[in-house]
Amino acid sequence: MNVYLIAMDSWYIVEKLILIGALIGLSFFIAMYTTLAERKIAGWMQDRLGPNRAGPFGIFQPLADGGKLFFKEEITPVSSNRFLFLLGPALAMIVALITSTVIPWGAAYVGETRTVALQVADVDMGILIVFGIVSVGVYGIMIGGWASNNKFSLIAAIRGASQMVSYELPMGLSLIAVLFMTGSLKMSAMVEYQMQHGWNVLYQPLGFLIFFVCALAECNRTPFDLPEAENELNFGYHQEYSSMKLGFYLFAEYINMFVSSAVMATLFFGGYDIPFFDESAWQGSALVLSTLTFAVMMAKVSFFLFLFIWIRWTIPRFRYDQLMNLGWKKLIPLALINMLISAALLLFLNK
Amino acid sequence: MQLTQRAKSVDRSPLTWLESIYLWNILKGMAITLRHMFMKKATIQYPEQQRSFSKVFRGLHVLNRDEAGRENCTACGLCAVACPAEAITMEAAERQTGEEHLYREEKYAAKYEINMLRCIFCGLCEEACPKDAIYLSQTVAPANYARKGFIYSKNELLIPHPITEREAYVKALGDRQPAHSTNPVK
Numbered sequence: 001m002n003v004y005l006i007a008m009d010s011w012y013i014v015e016k017l018i019l020i021g022a023l024i025g026l027s028f029f030i031a032m033y034t035t036l037a038e039r040k041i042a043g044w045m046q047d048r049l050g051p052n053r054a055g056p057f058g059i060f061q062p063l064a065d066g067g068k069l070f071f072k073e074e075i076t077p078v079s080s081n082r083f084l085f086l087l088g089p090a091l092a093m094i095v096a097l098i099t100s101t102v103i104p105w106g107a108a109y110v111g112e113t114r115t116v117a118l119q120v121a122d123v124d125m126g127i128l129i130v131f132g133i134v135s136v137g138v139y140g141i142m143i144g145g146w147a148s149n150n151k152f153s154l155i156a157a158i159r160g161a162s163q164m165v166s167y168e169l170p171m172g173l174s175l176i177a178v179l180f181m182t183g184s185l186k187m188s189a190m191v192e193y194q195m196q197h198g199w200n201v202l203y204q205p206l207g208f209l210i211f212f213v214c215a216l217a218e219c220n221r222t223p224f225d226l227p228e229a230e231n232e233l234n235f236g237y238h239q240e241y242s243s244m245k246l247g248f249y250l251f252a253e254y255i256n257m258f259v260s261s262a263v264m265a266t267l268f269f270g271g272y273d274i275p276f277f278d279e280s281a282w283q284g285s286a287l288v289l290s291t292l293t294f295a296v297m298m299a300k301v302s303f304f305l306f307l308f309i310w311i312r313w314t315i316p317r318f319r320y321d322q323l324m325n326l327g328w329k330k331l332i333p334l335a336l337i338n339m340l341i342s343a344a345l346l347l348f349l350n351k
Numbered sequence: 352m353q354l355t356q357r358a359k360s361v362d363r364s365p366l367t368w369l370e371s372i373y374l375w376n377i378l379k380g381m382a383i384t385l386r387h388m389f390m391k392k393a394t395i396q397y398p399e400q401q402r403s404f405s406k407v408f409r410g411l412h413v414l415n416r417d418e419a420g421r422e423n424c425t426a427c428g429l430c431a432v433a434c435p436a437e438a439i440t441m442e443a444a445e446r447q448t449g450e451e452h453l454y455r456e457e458k459y460a461a462k463y464e465i466n467m468l469r470c471i472f473c474g475l476c477e478e479a480c481p482k483d484a485i486y487l488s489q490t491v492a493p494a495n496y497a498r499k500g501f502i503y504s505k506n507e508l509l510i511p512h513p514i515t516e517r518e519a520y521v522k523a524l525g526d527r528q529p530a531h532s533t534n535p536v537k
Contacts, residue, residue: 044388049396209374314384315377330372 011114019120023100030301031254032062038309045313069247077240081147088144089241089248095137096255102126103262104188106272106294107279110286118272118290119188126187127179130263131172134218138164140252141220141227145237156236159320160227163217166327167224171214173335174207177342178267191271195279201268206338208268210331212307215260217327220253222312229317261304265297272297404489409474412465413488413523414508417455422509423484426460433479438469456482463505467492489525 036051036058043050054060076085106118123129138161145157178200179185182193194200201208217224228236238249265271272293273279282289318326369375395402404410415423426443444461446454453459477486495501511519 041388044392045384047387047390047393049392049394310381310384311377314380326372334372 015116016120019118020101023105023120024097027097027100027255027258028251030258030305031251032066034254034257034305034309035065035250036062037305038312041306041309042313045310066247069244072243074243074245075240077149079149080240081149084143084147085240086245088140088147088237089245089252091143092137092140092252093248093255095133095140096252096259099130099133099256099259100262102129102187103259103266104191104271105262105297106290109290117188118294122186122188125185127175127185127190127263127267130259131168131175134256134260135164135168137218137252137256140249141237144241144249145227148237148240150240152233153237153239156227156229156233156239160220160237163220163224163226163323163327166324167214167217167331170210170327170331170335171218173332173339174204174210174214175267177204177207177339180339180342180346187266187271191266191273194270195273199268199270199273199275204268204338204342206334207342208264210335210338211268212264213326213331215264216308216311217323219256219260219308221257221308223315223318224323225317226320226323257305257308258301261301261308262297264304265300269300271300408489409472409477409487410490411467411488411492412470412476412503412508413486413510414463414505415484415486416510416513416520418513419452420512420514421451421453421455422459423455423482424460424463425456425458425482425484426463427458427481429479429481430476430485433475434470435473435475436469436471438466438471439476440464460505463508465503465508467501467503468498488523 039061040050040058051058051061054064076082101120102123104117104119104122108115108117108119141160141164142157145153145160148154178190181197181200181203182190184190184193190200216222220227226236227233228238233239238246241249274293274296279289279293417423426441428441428443431437431439431441440462441460441464442462443458446457446459472487474487480486492501510523513520
């Protein structure tokens with residue numbers, strides 16, 4: 001009996017280790033190809049073709065870009081703080097990778113002897129962990145900007161910090177309305193709730209809109225890319241960075257995009273739920289169902305990634321006062337009203 | 352004062368609350384970019400596809416030959432005089448007996464050089480030439496690693512032989528069909 005349990009546990013660890021490895025690989029893969037998609041879509045929207053020389057349709061372009069970054073000379077400014085200078089991009093990358101652990105990527109594979117959940121950790125406070133780790137992400141920017149010992153970088157770091165703090169508030173408030181409905185912080189429970197009751201975006205369109213705008217701000221994406229404002233701050237917090245340290249910052253941004261797309265898909269668009277189809281009625285093999293649900297999840301994520309890119313190549317950057325006005329004077333009141341109305345409605349309907 | 356009928360006055364009234372969340376205008380902008388995604392692309396895939404030059408394009412110089420393949424140039428030096436950038440140098444020589452198949456007239460250019468770094472491709476040499484011996488083709492001067500590579504000698508400038516290298520000759524002529532036999536052959 002005991003031997004069986006130990007065997008069970010070691011398998012459990014192996015299974016989780018494989019999942020973690022797959023997740024990191026997936027994050028890097030998606031981030032790489034988001035850079036290609038970004039450049040391609042930017043090209044199309046500007047009546048160009050985009051990169052198409054490295055391999056068919058330019059599919060090896062990210063490899064070429066990554067290789068270039070690896071072989072570039074690494075420069076550390078003389079008067080920078082060396083330890084913090086290294087910590088900045090490392091922190092940005094680590095934080096970006098950690099968040100994906102609590103997201104359910106597909107329906108659990110139910111085998112004859114064991115069930116394998118496509119989720120590294122199904123913790124009770126799932127979404128709070130995402131929030132907690134994402135807010136650590138701002139330290140990557142702040143430390144990097146500070147350690148560079150450069151005024152532009154410092155201004156950018158401060159901007160980034162204030163922007164993140166300002167936009168986490170409406171993000172959390174819009175999330176509360178969702179939590180009223182699902183009644184759980186657990187990511188898997190949220191997906192199950194949406195499978196039964198329909199996607200949250202149908203009941204919380206305003207909440208989703210606020211959440212989406214805040215996600216843009218949290219990822220430092222246009223129109224909220226003030227920390228790396230190319231034309232006014234010379235690339236801001238990563239101005240002094242070169243080689244793979246710069247690559248880590250840029251990659252972390254794309255991984256953040258990927259993870260926040262996954263979070264939005266999970267919270268508002270039913271996660272891995274296949275639309276107009278009841279998963280519990282599935283008769284075929286469990287492996288196919290897991291693969292299908294994973295594919296659906298990736299389709300939703302891809303849609304959000306496209307939305308991110310689409311917005312980036314449409315609108316210019318906000319001015320700093322516009323950013324703050326939008327955050328504090330528009331989004332927070334809207335999110336509060338949304339929260340109050342949904343609370344009142346839920347109370348009324350439950351009676 | 353109204354300068355044009357199409358002038359629009361700028362609306363400087365403060366944004367209404369709905370305008371100040373920017374949403375509607377952002378959606379309008381996104382519709383525009385989405386439309387552009389499916390429009391015809393302006394890109395020309397350079398090495399494979401090339402834009403055709405205009406008929407009056409003034410590119411790299413060519414020293415012309417007549418139908419029998421004899422060099423037109425008589426080294427009169429009018430092109431060098433006309434050249435505002437002073438890019439052309441030449442040395443004249445006298446045709447010996449037995450060289451009639453090489454040069455059309457008694458005098459020819461033994462040395463003929465154009466410095467492409469000095470040249471401004473104005474085409475005045477072509478206009479000055481009384482013998483239809485030089486014209487500007489529809490190609491550009493290719494890049495080079497050294498300055499001396501841009502000083503084109505006579506060998507590089509001469510058009511391919513019209514009889515022995517017919518294809519290359521026609522290609523080098525391009526859209527320019529020089530007016531043949533305006534100068535009687537002596």
